[in-house]
Amino acid sequence: MKGKNKVEKCANKRCGKTEDLKFCQCKLVKYCNLDCLKEDWRYHKAKCELEQEHQRRRPVTFKEFNLEEKAYGGRKGVVGLKNLGNTCYMNSGLQCLSNTKELTDYFMRDEFKSHINSSNPLGTKGNLACAYAELIR
Numbered sequence: 001m002k003g004k005n006k007v008e009k010c011a012n013k014r015c016g017k018t019e020d021l022k023f024c025q026c027k028l029v030k031y032c033n034l035d036c037l038k039e040d041w042r043y044h045k046a047k048c049e050l051e052q053e054h055q056r057r058r059p060v061t062f063k064e065f066n067l068e069e070k071a072y073g074g075r076k077g078v079v080g081l082k083n084l085g086n087t088c089y090m091n092s093g094l095q096c097l098s099n100t101k102e103l104t105d106y107f108m109r110d111e112f113k114s115h116i117n118s119s120n121p122l123g124t125k126g127n128l129a130c131a132y133a134e135l136i137r
Helices: 034-057 087-098 101-108 111-115 127-136
Strands: 067-072 075-081
Touching: 087 101, 087 127, 101 111, 101 127, 111 127
Parallel strands: none
Antiparallel strands: 067 075
16 A cells, blocks of 8 residues: 555544545644534643644744845845835834834743733734744844
8 A cells, every 4th residue: 555645534533524624723633624623622632732832832933024135334234024015014113112122132032932822712822922033033
């Protein structure tokens, strides 16, 4: 059976569907729907929570920013995001935040990671804070 592609199945052992699978929050397994995830949760919960904790503690690696370099007075440096229409408002806000010493120190020392609220269903699970930390580095 070498060379055969393994078919991905719903992580709920009672289901076995192979279509329309979506990752769980931990990105370790996939389920076909929310009912399958809920049914399998008692088996998967510990592994999922452990992986989410590991993700919170890993070094931030968000490198998708569109930064612009310019030379001013013989010095070259990163000056901010390229303007994509109305992103100048976001850019000015980010520059204000990054020039607040206490806040920048807080993010540079990764202190923010211990304050991430990953249980808030309306939150970003720390993704926004991690992206900001990588941006200011």
